[in-house]
Amino acid sequence: MMIQAKTQNKCNFNPIDGGNVELRSGPWNPEEDNLLTQNISCHGEGHWNWLAKRAGLKRTGRSCRLRWLNYLKSNIKRGKLTIEEQLLIHELHSLWGNKWSKIARQLPGRTDNDIKNYWRTRVQKYIHQLRIEFDNKKFLEKITSDSIPRLMKMEQSSTSWPSHPSPQPLSFSLITSSNMESEKTRYSSKHIVPDFVTVKSPMSEFHMIESCYNNKVTLYDNIYETNIGTSKGLDMFGSHYELSNTIDQMAEPNWIGDGIIDMNGDALWCLDKLW
């Protein structure tokens, strides 16, 4: 204790270590950010308590660590998660559960905090509103079936926003491996040739069939028959962000619908109320 007191200046002596300076908490200011950044560039990361004292910051070491890792570090990505990132998060969460840091390591520039926040604020609300028993696999299938049409709508919105064309009814039909052949026959009888679109994410591929005829789009490999709502939700869970090239090809005009129904045809919720 005496040795520590000798080696600390009055300003940054940490009460945790026996000092009497009140620690700051709450939002960081630019001066603090600068001090931390400069000291890390000089001395490197790690030994956070020492670093905090060395920098003259009235912060705990762990507070400094958090600020650096979640905000100040140069490779930190800002802004909304991309579609690919969201899909990857869902896939990895279905594999690993709430292992945020493990998931974050698969998304360069994203922190565990980012992903945790995303999951809590967006996904859990979504799950709650679905009123479904949470099951990772089912949920992944569910968000896949719901979100891909939404992405398509988003693509349309991104090219024509804010002046939407007047919406026209759109319906989906379910194609599974068991009815694949009959669906093909049905399409061919209507002289409709579906376009096959594959959405690639780092972990897997989402397959879908898109038919641009009569505003009819059919999704393959999804478990729910889906109609798309009229809301302005523009990503999986309703926020707007930019599209990547991966899904540029998925544009489909004039999306509108009623809600989402399950396999028995019971309405689960109204999208308009959700987004």
Add this chain to the structure above:
DNA sequence: AATGCGTACAACCGCACGATC
């Protein structure tokens, strides 16, 4: 214009674990 509400995100807290003394 004021207020209330929901959302997104920054930050903190408790706990666990490994390394070092």
Add this chain to the structure above:
DNA sequence: CGATCGTGCGGTTGTACGCAT
């Protein structure tokens, strides 16, 4: 071998901001 420290992780809270009423 136990105590302490540093660090990582997941859960939770606080708050700024935008939007609807």
